[in-house]
Amino acid sequence: MSFRRRNLGLSASTNKDQGDQSSKAPLSAAPGVRPSPIDGRPTTSTGTASLDGLLAGHAGLPLGTSLLVEENGTTDYAGVLLRYFAAEGLVQGHHVHVLGLREKWGWELPGLVGGAEKEEKSQRAEDRMKIAWRYERLGQFEGGDSSSRDPVHSRTGISDSGQARSQPFCHVFDLTKKLEHLPDANISFLKVSPHPERSPFSPILEQLHTILADSPNTSIHRLVVPGLLSPQIYPPHSSLPHNVLPFLQGVRVLLAAYPARLAAVITLPLSLFPRNLGLVRWMELLSDGVIELTPFPHSSDEDLAAPKPPPGESASYEEPPQGFLNVHRLPIFHERGGGSSAVGENWAFTLSRRKFTIKPYSLPPIEGDTEVQQTRPAGQQPKKSDMEF
Structure with missing residues (x-):
């Protein structure tokens, strides 16, 4: 009867496991990346703390996923979220790839609050x-x-x-300041091809594939796509379904090929491409997360600057909400149980001179009830007659 040493197989598998862990260790130790509290996926920040807390309980945007930010009207609240996303990537040392814009946009990113001090x-x-x-x-x-x-x-x-x-x-950013780019900051601006007989997004996908393949395995990349299909940035034939849908499908393929190294945030103007179009519905299906910004009717481009607080109330003053935020989809792995869903809840966003915040929306108290609360002595309970209808 022959015997064999069982510890040989155990040691081999142990060494293999240690090799796998060592190959995954640099990704978990990358700056600006931490595991999700839901399923342990590597997660990075969007640069907006309130938006991180809204993404299905992951406390950030999971790598390997995309977020589509839709906006109604002529405001540019979605552009502010993009600047936060790009600025957070540069501060963390990530590779930021901006689609369709010029280098001037990179010098308009918000600066850190207080900086190194x-x-x-x-x-x-x-x-x-x-x-x-x-x-x-x-x-x-x-x-x-x-x-x-x-x-x-x-x-x-x-x-x-x-x-x-x-x-x-x-990090905490201030819109009134400009981000000081470090000498080793890695930000690239990918140009859109204006050739009418070729898809304007094909060269971009080829560049992204080459950059990701040649970069180290420990590098983190962020793709920024501002105002997708906007005529100010993209040629007219970019809105054709056989051009834009393969682009989003190609981005999804890159996210699946590099699930721990790439994340994308895309904005879409709903004033030009409303949600009742079949093209927009397909764009939403090709995105892992979809949120919609709906500014209030009184909001305009001039309202991007926050209103000044009343004199003597600057410490306790809170800017009123400037619009609704609707959550249509969240980056959830359904086969793994997913995370907490914020779909169906009422959310509002506020853009002040310094930050962008998202909070649950609640109706303000009625003016008559406010007068009753002011006239009632402190600590006195309301009467039954006041509560009857």
């Missing part, structure tokens, strides 16, 4: 929480103030002890 201040606050107050004061007397240290380490994410500091997942 805020990051350094937050890091010093974390250091204070890790040590006792007596040692903190002792270090100040011996080595001087902590603010006199070299701030370069805070920018590069390296602490004084030589350990790497964790970068924030979603």
